[in-house]
Amino acid sequence: MDPLRSYLGRILLEEITPVVMVLSTPLAEAACRKNGLSFVDMLSPFSLFKKIDVPVRTASEVPYRLQMFKIRMVYASDVRKEDCEVADEKIKPVVSEANEKALPDLLSDPPQAEDVLGKPEAELCPLWIKKFNRELMRTLSFSEHETFDHPVACLLVVSSMDKEPVNKFVDLFNTNQLPSLLNEGIMDPQILKHYLVLHDQQEGPQDIAVNVLAEMRSTLGLNDCKLLCINSSTEAGGSNADNSWLPYKALVLNNHDGSCILSVDDLNEIKDFMQDFVSNHIIPYMEQKIRVLNQQVATTRKGFRNQIKNLWWRKRDDVPEAPNGPMYTFTSIESQIRVLGDFAFMLRDYELALSNYRLLATDYKLDKAWKRFAGVQEMSGLCYFILDQSRKDAEYCMENAFSTYLRIGSSGQRNATRCGLWWAEMLKTRGQYREASNVYFRVSNEEPSLHSAVLLEQAACCYLLCNPPMLRKYGFHLILAGNSYFVSDQKQHAVRVYRNALFVYKQNPWSYINNHVHFNIGRWYGVLGILDVAIKHLLEVIACSHQSLTTQNMFLNDFFHYVQSMGKKFDVYKLQLPVFNMSSLKVLHEDHRTYASHADVGVSESTWQELEEELIPSSSIVKTNWLDTQPMRKYKDSCICVAGGNLF
Template identity: 25%
Template sequence: MAQCLQSVQEFIQDSFVPMVAVLCSEDAERQTRKNHLGFSELVRPFCRLTSEVHMRDPNNQIHFIKNLKINVNNIVTQSPQPGAIRKLLSDVVSASQPAEGLTTNVITAGDYDLNISATTPWFEAYRESFFQSMPASDHEFLNHYLACMLVVSSTEAEPMEQFLKLSNEQHRIQHSNEYSYPKWFIPNTLKYYVLLHDISEGEEQRADLVYEEMKQRYGTQGCYLLKINSRTSARGSDEQIPDPWSQYLHKSTLQNQDFYEDDPSAVICNKNSENNFITMDGLDHPLKEDGLPNSFKDSPHQLERPSDPGGHFDSTDYVTSTELVQDGKKQHMLPAHGVCLTLNDHDRIRQFIQEFTFRGLLPHIEKTIRQLNDQLGSRKGLSRSLFSATKKWFSGSKVPEKSINELKNTAGLLYPPEAPELQIRKMADLCFLVQHFDLAYSCYHTAKKDFLNDQAMLYAAGALEMAAVSAFLQPGLPRPYPAHYMDTAIQTYRDICK
C-alpha cells in the first residue's frame, strides 16, 4: 500500500486551498531566475502559514483557521488539454515505481508466476498530480483565482508605471472576451502589489522611497517590499543552505537519477539557457524561432509560461524529462535552487506570505463572504418569493419531486454570473476554503435544493458532493456523515452528466 503521510482530513484540506495568481515584470522575473526559480516557485515552499489565524463570519463570530495553505501560480491562459494531463499522470506513475529488489507478492496463474509489488509508492504522487491538473470549471469555484500578486523590481526605471501596466494586463485577462481561462472567483479580484528588491544589485534607499509611494497609493494592507538575493557569492560561501524547493518541482525530474551526474543537489540546464530556454517546472524548455513558445506570443509578460507542476500546461508545451535528457552531452550542471538566498531571505519570503495572507487575502475573503451573504439576504429572498408565487399561480398545486432517474439531462444549463444560485455556491466554496465547514455545509445544502429544483444536475451533483465533504470535516462531527449525498452525486455524474 501507499505510505500516506497525511490523514484524510489533512489531505482534503490541502487539496482545496485559496488560489493566488502572479504577474511579474521582466526585471522581477530575471532577479528570481538567479535562483533558477520563477517567482511562484520561489514562494511555494513557504505557502503554509506557521501560526493560527482568524477572521469573522457573517454573524461577526471569530473563526479560527489552522495550518492554512495557499496556492500561488503563474497565470496561464490556456486550459490544460486532456492528452497532456494523461501524459503527465503516466510520467508521474512511471517515475514513482518501487526500487528493484523490494519484496513482491507472487501470484500463480496457470503456468505463470506474476510478481506483484506489495506497495504502491506512486499513488500519492499520482493523486496529487491528478488534483492539481484538473482544469477549473464553471459549476464550482474552488480552484478559481481569488487574488493576483503584481510583482515589480525596484530597479525598474518607473516602478509605479510598471505596476499600472501589470494591473491593466490582469484586468484585460479577466474581463475581456479575449481569454476564457483562467477562471476568477469574483469580478473584483484582490490585487496585491509586491516590490521585489534584489539586495545584490539594487539601491535600498530607492527601494524604500518607492515602497513609501506604494503605501500611499495602495494602502499599507495592499503592498509589500520583499528583499531577496542577499547571498552575493554563492560559490565562495561555505554556508550550507537547505533547498526546500526540490520537493515542489516536477517529480520526474527529481526522481530520475539520469538527471544528475556528480552533484546530486544540482539540476540540468542547456549551455545556452540564458538566451534559448524558459524554465518550466524547474526544467528548461526550448524556445521557438521568435524566442517565445507558440502559446506565449499574445502577452508582453509571457503570461502563459507554465510554472506549476500541477498541470497548467498544454499539449504542445509540455516537456517530459526523457525529452530533456536525450541529448545529455549538450547539458551541464547548475547549482541547486536558491543559490543567491540566505536563511534570512527564507525568513523574509515566509514573512511575506504571512503578511499577504493575514493582511490582504483573509480580509478580502471575509469581506466577500459578507457581501455575498448580504446580497443573498435581499436578492434571493425577493427572486425566490416571486418565483414561488408565479409557480403557484400557474400550477395551482405543488409539483412532486422527481427521483434522480426521472430527471432530465440539463448538464449544459448555464446560470448567468449574477444568479443567486451561483452566489450561494460561491459563498459555500469560500467558507470551505477557510475551513468554516459548518457554514459551508449550510450553503451547499441550500444550493443543492435550488439546483435540483431547476434540474441543473451538474451543479446539484457538485453541491451534494461538497455538502458531504463539509459534513465529514466538521470538528466533532455534529451531524452524521450523509453518505447518500455522495452516492447521489456519483450516480448523477455517471448517469446524467455524461
C-alpha cells in the same frame, strides 16, 4: 477520530485552499532565475502555515482560530482548465517513475500471506499511488462550475529596475494578461490586489527600491504595497548558499539545484512577507466577503417567503436539458451563493458552507444545471464528513453526485473520478473497506487503462484490509490491475501486482487461474530480460494436461524460446510424457471397400461401373421433360441384392 486528522481531511486542507494569481514583469522573474527558480517557485515553500493562529469570524458572532492554512500561488497564464489529454500526460510520469523503481524488487521472492496480512494501509498502498490520486484530482482545477479555484487575490510583482514601476502595475492588470475565465465574466475581477516591488541586491543599493515603494504607496495605497529584497548572499554556489536552505530543506522544490544567492535573511524576509500577506490581507478579505455575501443571501433567498418566491419563479417546464445548465456569470445570485459556500469551506466554517450548498442544490436541480448540481452535492457530502454528523447523508450526497456526473456524459467523467476518490477515502476513514473497494471499481470503469490499473490496485488493497480479509477478491482485482498495467506499457507494475497475487492461488486447486498467473508472470519477466525467473514460472505451467492443445503448444513454445535464449539446460520434472507398453500394442486394419470375398477385390473396375449404371443413370443424359423415355438398360434381367443375401 477527528475527520480533519484523517488522510481525507489533510487532502481537503491542502487542496481546497485559496488561489493567489501572480502577475510579474520579466525583470522580476530574471532576478529569481539567478537561483534557478521562478517567482512562484521561490514563494511556494512558504505558502503552508502549520501554526498561523489567526482569529476568524465569518457569519456568526463567535470567533474561532485557524491553526493551519495554505494558499496556492499560480501564474495568471496557468489559471485555466487544461485539456484532458494534456493533463493525463502530466500524470503519466508519476506512474512511470514508480515503474522504473519497481524493477529491483522484482528480483526478490514473491510476498507470502504472512508478509501481507495484518499490514496497515500505508504499507500496502505505495506512496506514489497517493501522489497519483492528488495529481488526478488536480486535472480538474479552474472549472467553471466551482469557485474554490477562482483567484481570491492577485499579487502584482514589479522589479525595482523596471522603468516607471507604478505604470507597470497598471499595465499588468489589463485584459490581455488576465485569464479567459475572468474576461468572460465567470470569475469576479473585483478581487484583492497586492503590490510587491522586488529588489535584487546585486543590481544596486536598496535605496532605489525604497524610493519606488514610497511612490507606490502614495499612488496605490499604504497598506497594499510591500518591498521584498532578495539575492543578498555574496557567496554564489558556495557553502553559505547551500546552508541557507537548510531550515527549509523539506520544502525546497525539486528543481532547485543548490546554487543560489538567497541568504538566510532573504528567506526569513520571504517568510515574513507571506505571513503578513495571508494573516493581514487574504484571510480578512475572505471574512469580509463572507459577511457581505451572507447578508445578501439572507435578504434575498432565506426565509419561507423568499423560498416560495424563488420556487415559483424557477418552476417552469421549458428549461432546456444541458449538462452545465444555463450560463451563470459572477454577478448572478447562484454564483454568489457558491462563492459564499466555498469561502466558508476554505475558512473551515463547514456549517455555513453546508447550508449554502443545500440551498444551491435546489436551484440547480430546477434549472437542470446537472454538473453544478453534482458539484454542490459533492461538497455537501464532504461537509457532512468533516462535521461528522450523518454518515447516511454524506454517502447519499456522494452517490448522488457520482451518478449525476456520469449521467451527463464525457464532460463529467473526470469529475466523477474525483468524487469517487474522495468518497472512497471517506469510507476508508470509517473502516468501510469493502464499500470503498466497490467505489474504486466503479471509478476504474470510467478511466483509461493506466488510471484504471492504479484504481483497481487500490480496490484490491481495500479487500485485503477487510475483516476478515477477502483474499479471492484481492487476488482477482490485482490480476485485473496487472492486465491494465501491461496494456499501458507498465510491465514492471504488471509483474509486481501479479506476483502479489501468487500466494492467493498457490494453495488452491484452481489449475486454470494458476496457469494464467504463472504464464503471464513468466512471459513478462522474459520481456524484461530476466530469463531465469521467467523460466522458473513457465516450468509451473508446462504440465498442463487439462489445457487445450493450442494452449499447451503456446506454453511450450514460450518455454523453449526462453530456454534457447538463455543457452542453458534445465531439468524438467513436472512435464509427464506418456508411457507405452510395447508388448501389448496391436495394429488392426480393415478394408471396407467391399464386403465380398477377397477374390472379388481383383474384379476390374469396368465391371463394377456397369453394375452401378443400372442403378444410377449417367449424368451425361439430359432430359428435356418428364415424358422423355427412360434410357435402355444394357442388362434388363439383372436384379438388385445386398451383400450376404441370395442371388436369384
